[in-house]
Amino acid sequence: MLTRHQANIRGRDFFVGDIHGQYRLLQEVLQGVAFSKSEDRLFCVGDLIDRGGDSLDCLKLVFMPWFHAVRGNHEELASNALREGEGSSAWALWMINGGGWVVESGVGETRRVLQAALRHLPLAREVTVKGKRIGMVHAEPPTDWSRIEEADPRALVWERSRIQRGDETPVADVDAVVVGHTIVERPLTLGNVHYIDTGAFCTGRLTLVDARELLR
Known part of the structure; x- marks a missing residue:
């Protein structure tokens, strides 16, 4: 459910929005801040895959020691589809939501890497x-x-009620929270919740934020 990370005493920490298979765009934004893979850390709000052709390469980032992501709804869509198989309703739902890249990447390889x-x-x-x-x-x-750790897993991965209400009530017992999932024109803050999914797959804008900026 929850993984905790102690302070980075060697370098900087960054948060990045939903990547959605935009591997080259991610590399560009990291180069823009002179990201050091030996000292800095990158935290991603999930949805590494779908809607972009380099989805498998983006998924493999989770095996890098400098990259740390949470599970997005598109990882869940893919997992359900690969478990139930081609021809299932889960497979059709994945295809509608950008899973077509699996044809080129290969079903077997994609299943192996995703698992x-x-x-x-x-x-x-x-x-x-x-x-x-x-x-x-x-x-x-x-x-x-x-x-x-008691929260509804589906809400953590799928819900949008807070942003739909424009709820500015801070989340208690934490200084800031970073989320993606809902595309915003530019990074948006409601209370202490920061929305950073700027729709990289359709806008070409992948938001990268220095963690220190979130605490100002």
Whole structure:
């Protein structure tokens, strides 16, 4: 459910929005901040795959020691589809939502990589930055971060009620929370919740934020 990360004493921490198979775009934004894979860490809000042709390469990022993501709804769509198989309703739903890349990547290879990757994709992460705590889930955090391990897994991966309401109530017991899932024109903050999915697959804008900026 939750993976905690102690402070990075060697380098910087960054958060990045939904990647959706945009591997080359990710490399460009990392180059733009002179990202060091030996010292810096990158935290991704999930949805590494679908709607982009380099989805398999993006999924393999979870095996890199500098990359840390949470599970998104597209990882769940793919997992359900690959479990139930071609011809199932789960497979059709995945195809409608951008899973067509599996044809080129190969069903067998994709299944193998995804099954291994899911072990590196908890539903939530918590990062200590400058003595403060930043939480991360894909879609919607609970109202109280201290109850994150009791939260509804579906809400963490799929829900949008907070942003739909424009709810500015801060999440209790945490300094900031970073989420993706809902495309916003530009990064949006409601209370202490930061929405950073700027629709890389359709806009070409992949948001990368220095963790220290979230605490200002």
